Amino acid sequence: MNAAVVITRENGDRYFHLERLTADAPVEAFRCTVPEYAAYLREEALRAQTDHVAVTWLLREKAGGEITAYMSLVADGVKLSNAEKELHKLHYPFKTIPALKIAKLAAAETFRQKYRSLGTYMIFQAGTLARNSVNPYCAARFLTVDADIEHDAGVLAFYQKNGFVPNIEVSGKRRKTISMRLDLYR
Numbered sequence: 001m002n003a004a005v006v007i008t009r010e011n012g013d014r015y016f017h018l019e020r021l022t023a024d025a026p027v028e029a030f031r032c033t034v035p036e037y038a039a040y041l042r043e044e045a046l047r048a049q050t051d052h053v054a055v056t057w058l059l060r061e062k063a064g065g066e067i068t069a070y071m072s073l074v075a076d077g078v079k080l081s082n083a084e085k086e087l088h089k090l091h092y093p094f095k096t097i098p099a100l101k102i103a104k105l106a107a108a109e110t111f112r113q114k115y116r117s118l119g120t121y122m123i124f125q126a127g128t129l130a131r132n133s134v135n136p137y138c139a140a141r142f143l144t145v146d147a148d149i150e151h152d153a154g155v156l157a158f159y160q161k162n163g164f165v166p167n168i169e170v171s172g173k174r175r176k177t178i179s180m181r182l183d184l185y186r
């Protein structure tokens with residue numbers, strides 16, 4: 001068997017395109033290590049998009065059109081302590097800084113033998129959308145996520161490897177998730 005291709009920001013375009021979820025997308029075939037994330041894509045994502053609650057982006061293989069990963073994005077604001085604001089050199093009197101939140105993110109387990117680093121590539125794509133598509137119209141300084149440690153404690157390491165840090169201001173209030181942020185401009 002051929003070794004899996006490591007997907008990077010340099011080669012991703014060769015294999016995939018990012019596409020907004022549509023009613024005819026092949027969501028039924030999507031399989032994920034956490035079945036709840038496949039169920040969300042099948043059963044809820046389109047309604048959430050129609051209701052303007054979350055927009056879902058699919059990473060589709062150019063060769064066959066299959067969905068190899070997806071993410072759902074929502075507008076967000078992150079509350080930062082004075083020390084956290086200082087870290088980002090954000091010297092403003094208000095606490096809440098605008099952000100774009102990754103509300104859902106999942107990579108298809110059926111493609112693990114073929115591609116690696118799809119999750120990391122999706123975070124890169126979310127950052128690109130924030131910088132190029134959101135930014136001209138509306139500010140979003142951070143990417144945020146509530147890392148879902150209930151289903152898999154390892155996702156904390158995944159987000160940390162991708163540069164996210166825990167939000168101190170809101171930590172400890174929820175146990176099933178860890179609120180995290182990534183500064184898009186530093």
Ligand SMILES: CC(C)(COP(=O)(O)OP(=O)(O)OC[C@H]1O[C@@H](n2cnc3c(N)ncnc32)[C@H](O)[C@@H]1OP(=O)(O)O)[C@@H](O)C(=O)NCCC(=O)NCCS
Pocket residue numbers: 032033034037104105106107108116117118119120121145146147148151152153154155157158159161
């Ligand atoms: C979380 C998820 C999207 C990561 O996607 P992925 O394509 O496997 O991640 P990557 O290959 O880009 O991982 C980057 C690094 O994080 C590590 N990592 C990824 N997932 C991890 C996990 N669950 N536990 C520990 N480490 C993990 C990888 O080993 C890799 O480390 P390396 O650079 O040292 O090799 C994927 O595992 C998934 O779909 N999980 C189920 C749904 C889910 O939990 N989503 C997150 C909700 S907040």
